[in-house]
Amino acid sequence: MSTRSPRLSKSRFVAGLQCQKRLWLDVHRRDLAEAPGPATQRIFDSGHEVGELAHKEFSGGVLIDPPPYEIERALRETDEAIAAGAEVLFEAAFMYDNIFIRVDVLRRNDNGTWDLIEVKSTTKASDTHVADVAVQKYVLQGLGYIVRTAAVMHLNRECRYPDLSNLFVIEPVDDRVSEMWQELQPRVGEFNRLLLQDAAPEIPIGKHCTDPYSCPFIEHCWADVKHPSIFTIPRISKKRIDSLIGQGVTGIVDVPDTFKLSENQRRYVDLFKDGQRQIMWPAISDAFSELDYPLFFLDFETQADPIPRHYGLRPHDQFPFQYSLHILYQDGTLEHTEYLHPDTTDPRRPLMESLIRDLGESGSIVAYNATFEQRVIRDLARIFPEHRRRLNRFLPRFWDLLDIFRNCYFDPSFGGSNSIKKVLPVLVPELSYAALEVQSGDVAQLAWKEMISTADRSKRLELERSLKEYCKLDTLAMVELYRVLAGLLAE
Ligand code: SF4
Incomplete structure (x- = not known):
């Protein structure tokens, strides 16, 4: 256990609201936490990017820039900036009731009151964000500052690239903060006492382990x-x-x-x-009878940036940068084709043109969770109206392989999941994602971002190969699952 006097912070307070054991472990047994995965890493990265852009919305702001561990220096520089008359402060540091906070944006009003603004890369203010703001208001008011408005500054879903003039919305959350104000002080007292305990509180696992966030101590508590x-x-x-x-x-x-x-x-x-499989062969047979050759096994990889960079996109809109397509003919011939966008330009037009050539005019388009692929095509049709009719003709050709494993084929060996990564090793054990460097869509997004931005040619080639291998396996997996099921049906 740490010998330093443990402090609360915004994030620790929010962790404590989810689960007091999580708060205790966060402070005393950080070593038990899982390292952030690629999805969490992307959220951190986008949070930094959005935070920096948000600062540009406030002219003349003073940045309190000591790193998180230099608490005393951050507190001192904040005091000095306020005493010097700063109108706007970024990352201002305050401590009260054993809670240390950094305020994203603190704005001074003419009458001496302050606006407290928390910046988030989401498109709405969640209850967790409100709790985050509430604890900051508690600290500021405790120190004698009068907070006129407490707000969450988040991204605006109505904003579309290239016009980023309305990228942010400042949403006052005073009413929601007031609703939780009564319980704030007792909670702070409770959490401060908890941090002084020698052992973690006994809290059983439950749905709170994944709601509102997936807890980093799941591996430990769920052993x-x-x-x-x-x-x-x-x-x-x-x-x-x-x-x-x-x-x-x-x-x-x-x-x-x-x-x-x-x-x-x-x-x-x-x-x-x-412990037995349940397979509804008549239903599978009916579903297979809807297929028309040639079969086009299609999978997209997409990216979603908080700050849109291509025409018509809104914050967090997904756009495709890669696809893999296996084409299976009735005589058993299998072909493969693909598209991977090579640079930082908008991938959508060249990807769409390649897709239109590859998908032809007839034959079923097989996807695993087809609504996703159909949505990507609908979005392309909206952005390129001159190709709308052609793209929309693809939609009724879709056939969803996931539906088979959702509705007709149940196997306890899938471990309670119908994800292709769980189904594949059971039905096609010779194919596996395990040896691939890119093993998930989240990692593929990070890999593509790195691939289009790196100046290192060999790194770029390596990432390109990994991305192609991953996406190709997704569609080959569908082909092989289809073949296994067709073979069993024939028997
Ligand atoms: S895994 Fe669940 S019980 Fe354990 S600390 Fe996290 S939220 Fe609490």
Whole structure:
């Protein structure tokens, strides 16, 4: 345990609202936390980028720039800047009631009051953001500052590139802060006492482990959870999860037969208890009869930037930068084609032109979760009206392979998931994602960003190869799953 006197902060306070054990572990056993994954890393990176851009909206702001660990210097420089009459401060540092905060933007009003503004890279102010603002207001008011407005400055979904003049919205959240004001002081006291304890509080796992955020201590706290776990039961409520955990049940196979579940949930639980596959061959046969050769197995990789950089995009809009396409002919011939955008220009037109050439006029387009691929095509049709009719003709040709594993083919070996990465090793064990450097869509996004920006030619070639391998495997996996199912159907 650390010998330094532990302090609260904005993020620790919010962690404590999710789970007090998380707060304690965050302070005393950081070593037990999982390293941030690529998705979390992208959120951090975009947060920095958005924060810097937000500062440009306030002219003449003074940046308090000591790093997070130089607390005393940050406090001193904040005092000096305020005493010198700064109108706007960025990252101003304050400490009160053992809570240390850095305020994203603090703006002085003519009457001596202050506006407190928290910058977020999302497109709305969530309850967690409001809690974050509330604790900052608590500190400032405790120090004698009068906060006129407490607000969240977030991205505006109405903004479209190239006009970024309305990129941000400053949304006052005073009413929402007031709603939680009463419980703030007792919570701060409770959390400060908790930090002085020698051991983590005994808090059972539950839905709060993933809501509102996935907790970094899941691996530690869930070590004894049986797999597949009760958390994979479709649409199970927090109340039922808590009730099962209260009975010491974490694995699906241990759910009592008398435990109240919906019909769907009970069917799911029974699948694991029986340990047998359930396959509805007539339904699969019907679905396969809808397919027209040649079969086009299609997968897109997309990027979503908080700050849009290409025509017509809004904050966080997805756009495609890569696709892989396997074409299976009725005689069994298989062809592969692909597109990977090579640079920082807008990928959509060349990708779309390549796609129109490759998809031809007829034949089913097979995707795994086809609504995603269809959405990408609809977005392309909106941006390129001259190709709208051609692109829209692709939509009714889609056929969703995921529907087979969602509705007709259940196997306990899938571990309660119907993701292609879980289904593939069971039905096609010779194909695997394990050896690939890029193994998920999140990593593919990071890899593509690096590929188009690096000046290192060999690095660029390596990333290009990894991205092509990954996307190609996604469509080859569909081909092989289709072949396995078709073979079994034929038997
Ligand atoms: S995994 Fe769950 S119980 Fe453990 S610290 Fe996180 S939220 Fe709390």
